[in-house]
Amino acid sequence: MAKKKTPVCAVNLAEEAHTGVDEAENFGDRLARYGSAHARSLDMLGHLRDVSSVESTKASAGLASCGNYLHFREYFTVGKVRLHNATFCKQHLICPLCAIRRGAKALGAYLARWEVIQKERPDLQPYLLTLTVKNGPDLEERQRHLTRSLKLMMDRRRYFNAGTRGAPYTELCKAEGGVYTLELTNKGKGWHPHCHMIVLAASKPSQSAISAEWHAITGDSMIVDCRPIAGDPSEGFM
Incomplete structure (x- = not known):
């Protein structure tokens, strides 16, 4: 049987x-x-x-x-x-x-x-943060540029929060947790890699401050977007 x-x-x-x-x-x-x-x-x-x-x-x-x-x-x-x-x-x-x-x-x-986090830390709010880099014809080079820039920003946050001497402050230090994904698009104007990140913070990260930091890191990109996730959280995560 x-x-x-x-x-x-x-x-x-x-x-x-x-x-x-x-x-x-x-x-x-x-x-x-x-x-x-x-x-x-x-x-x-x-x-x-x-x-x-x-x-x-x-x-x-x-x-x-x-x-x-x-x-x-x-x-x-x-x-x-x-x-x-x-x-x-x-x-x-x-x-x-x-x-x-x-x-x-x-x-x-x-x-x-x-x-789970909401129950433990009701003061934290989710924000959708998007980081972009300038379009380019070489997909591998553009993706590498994005990932290296993102790693540098994350390292700065980690080192500053750990109290490392000389580590510069970044607006991303406000984030107490998060998750991110990379997306690659091409709409006929070159490859456009970018990062979508959900950060949890007690106060909203400054979009203008992140833009200035991101431009200093990438050398060619200052377009970022930071907005609170309101309503159904599944919409923001999707």
Whole structure:
């Protein structure tokens, strides 16, 4: 007798229950989003097959079967539709479908941690901080420029807060915790790497002060944005 499979829970597959994505009434939108992502995955697959290398062959093998089927189960008594089984390649850097799922899992983890912090430190507020660097034609050079500049700013915060002699103050010292991600875009005007960061602070960091510090660090970029996250925190984390 075949062993009965336990339905894969949201924590393991999508971590979407808290955002309302698994509500039955949202099922159509969810399928459309997955379908659009799968179409982009097929575009990436076509590109990889045109590139002759060991790495591209290995990556395309997994991408070829990713999202071939999605098995959902409806729990009509609670109005939920959850993913029960599926095929995924888990290559989120090249697969839009897996990127959606990875982002949803990260969102669930961040929000769970934020709820704990809120109870322990109600004085801390979340702020969305965006740091950019000047566009350029060389993706590798621009990304390296961003990551090195970001590391220098984070090091300054760490050294100053640790009381290291001679360490300069940075407005980022106001942040008592945070999480960040890097995004790379190209809208026809060169590569535009930037950092989206959520910082937790008792008082709002000064955007003008961060802009001046960031320009001094990067040498070519002063465009930053710092705004409080109001309303549903999941919107800010997304």
